[in-house]
Amino acid sequence: MNPCDDTTFTLGSKAQAIIDLDGKVISPAYTRGYPLVIDRALGARVWDPDGHEFLDFCAGIAVNSTGHCHPKVVEAICEQAHRFLHMSGTDFYYDVMAKLADRLAKSAPGMAAKRVSFGNSGAEAVEGALKLARYATGRPYIISFYRSFHGRTYGAMSVTASKALQKSRFAPLLPAVVHAHYPYHYRDVFRSDNIYMAGQRCLDYLQSHVLKCAVPANEVAAFLVEPIQGEGGYVVPPASFLTGLQALARDIGALVIADEVQSGIGRTGKLWASQWFRGFEPDMIASAKGLASGLPLGALIARADVMTWPPGTHASTFGGNPLACAAALATLELMDAELTQNALQVGKHLMRSLTALGKTSPHLAQVRGLGLMIGLEIVADKTSRRSDPLLREAVVNRCFELGLLVLGCGESSIRLSPPLTITPEDADKAVSILAQALADVSRA
Numbered sequence: 001m002n003p004c005d006d007t008t009f010t011l012g013s014k015a016q017a018i019i020d021l022d023g024k025v026i027s028p029a030y031t032r033g034y035p036l037v038i039d040r041a042l043g044a045r046v047w048d049p050d051g052h053e054f055l056d057f058c059a060g061i062a063v064n065s066t067g068h069c070h071p072k073v074v075e076a077i078c079e080q081a082h083r084f085l086h087m088s089g090t091d092f093y094y095d096v097m098a099k100l101a102d103r104l105a106k107s108a109p110g111m112a113a114k115r116v117s118f119g120n121s122g123a124e125a126v127e128g129a130l131k132l133a134r135y136a137t138g139r140p141y142i143i144s145f146y147r148s149f150h151g152r153t154y155g156a157m158s159v160t161a162s163k164a165l166q167k168s169r170f171a172p173l174l175p176a177v178v179h180a181h182y183p184y185h186y187r188d189v190f191r192s193d194n195i196y197m198a199g200q201r202c203l204d205y206l207q208s209h210v211l212k213c214a215v216p217a218n219e220v221a222a223f224l225v226e227p228i229q230g231e232g233g234y235v236v237p238p239a240s241f242l243t244g245l246q247a248l249a250r251d252i253g254a255l256v257i258a259d260e261v262q263s264g265i266g267r268t269g270k271l272w273a274s275q276w277f278r279g280f281e282p283d284m285i286a287s288a289k290g291l292a293s294g295l296p297l298g299a300l301i302a303r304a305d306v307m308t309w310p311p312g313t314h315a316s317t318f319g320g321n322p323l324a325c326a327a328a329l330a331t332l333e334l335m336d337a338e339l340t341q342n343a344l345q346v347g348k349h350l351m352r353s354l355t356a357l358g359k360t361s362p363h364l365a366q367v368r369g370l371g372l373m374i375g376l377e378i379v380a381d382k383t384s385r386r387s388d389p390l391l392r393e394a395v396v397n398r399c400f401e402l403g404l405l406v407l408g409c410g411e412s413s414i415r416l417s418p419p420l421t422i423t424p425e426d427a428d429k430a431v432s433i434l435a436q437a438l439a440d441v442s443r444a
Contacts (some may be wrong), residue, residue: 009401012050034400041068044419057418058405065290067419073293073330080326090315096325108301110281115307118320119298122261122288123151128300129257130155133222136306144224145182147232162231180206183237199241222255227273230262233410234375239277258282265290266335269344269371293331297324339420347371350427361438374416387412398437
C-alpha cells in the first residue's frame with residue numbers, strides 16, 4: 001500500500017500507537033518533521049507498521065549509503081557477530097579495525113601518510129579533530145563558517161553556526177572559536193550572484209577582517225570547513241574557495257579540517273567530496289554517517305605527522321567497534337565496485353530532471369549539488385527569490401503524504417540524500433512526486 005494511491009494520507013493505528021508511546025518517554029528535543037514510523041526497510045524502500053510504502057530519499061540523513069539492509073553489509077555484520085562483538089580497540093588489537101584504518105588512510109586526498117582515530121559519530125570525529133588541531137599546533141583558535149553544522153556535543157556545537165536554537169541556553173561554549181563567511185550560490189552576505197566572486201570575497205573578508213580584527217593569525221590552530229555544506233543548504237563552493245583557504249592556512253601555519261561527515265563515502269560520486277576540488281588536500285578529514293551503512297562509527301583521518309598525540313590523550317571505548325568496522329569494510333568494497341559510480345550517474349540524471357522541473361515550477365529557484373547530494377532551493381516566487389521556510393515544510397510534508405521521504409536543510413531548502421543504490425526509475429519517481437507536491441502546495 002502506497003500513500004500516493006490516495007489523495008489524502010491517513011496515519012494507521014499501529015503507527016499512531018508507537019507515536020503515542022514515543023511522546024510519553026522520548027526526549028522532546030528530537031526533531032520529528034512528519035509522522036513516519038519505520039517497521040522494516042530494504043534498499044530504497046521503507047514500510048510503516050500499517051503497510052504504507054515510501055521511497056526513501058533521506059537514507060537516515062545520508063547514513064544508509066548502501067541502502068537499507070544491503071545483503072553484503074548484513075553478511076559482514078553477521079560473520080563478525082559470530083566471532084566477537086566488542087573488545088575495545090583503544091586497549092587491544094583486532095583485524096577489522098586495523099584493516100579499516102589502512103583502507104581509510106590510503107583513501108584520503110594527498111600523498112602524505114595518514115593515521116586514523118575511531119569514534120562513534122560525526123560529532124565525535126569533529127571533537128577529536130578540534131583536540132588534535134590544538135595539540136598539534138599548540139594554538140588555541142578554531143575558525144569555522146556560518147551556516148555550518150558539525151554536531152551537538154559541546155565542542156562540535158561551539159563550532160556549529162547553523163541555527164541559533166542549537167546553542168540556546170547552553171553557554172558558555174568552547175572558547176577561542178570564531179566564524180567566517182561561506183560562499184553561497186545565488187546570494188551570500190555580500191549579495192553577489194556570482195559564486196566564484198562570492199568565494200573570493202569570503203577569502204578577502206577572512207584575511208582583511210577576521211585575521212586582522214578578531215583573531216591573531218599566529219594563534220589559529222585550524223580552519224574547519226565542510227567541502228559541501230550539509231545542513232546549511234547543500235551548498236557547493238567554488239574550488240578556488242577551498243584551495244584559497246588551504247593556501248591561507250599554510251601561510252599562517254594553521255591546519256585545514258574537512259568535515260566530510262555528510263558529504264563523504266561516495267555521496268557526491270567520489271569517495272570524498274574534497275576530491276572534486278583539484279589541489280585541495282585537507283590535513284584532517286572527519287567522517288561518519290555513511291561510513292558503516294547504518295551502524296554507529298566515526299573516523300578522524302589525519303596526516304601522520306599531525307596525529308602525534310601520545311597514548312591516553314584521546315580514545316573511545318566503543319569507537320571502532322568490530323561490528324561497525326566490518327560493516328564499513330563491506331561498505332567501502334561496494335563503493336569501489338559500483339556505488340560511487342552509480343551515485344555519479346544517477347545523480348546527473350536526477351539533476352537534469354530536477355533542473356527541468358525548476359523551469360516550470362514557480363517555487364523551485366535552484367538545483368545544486370554533486371552526485372546524490374542535491375539541494376533544492378524553495379522560494380515564495382522567483383521574482384523576489386524570497387526564502388519561504390513554511391512553503392518548504394509544506395512541500396516536505398506533502399512529499400511524505402505522497403510516499404517520498406525528504407528533509408529540509410538551510411533556511412528554505414530541501415535535501416535529497418537517497419541511498420547510493422537508487423536507480424534512474426527511482427529518481428524519476430521522486431521527481432514526479434516532488435512535482436506533484438510543489439503543484440499541490442502552490443494551489444493550497
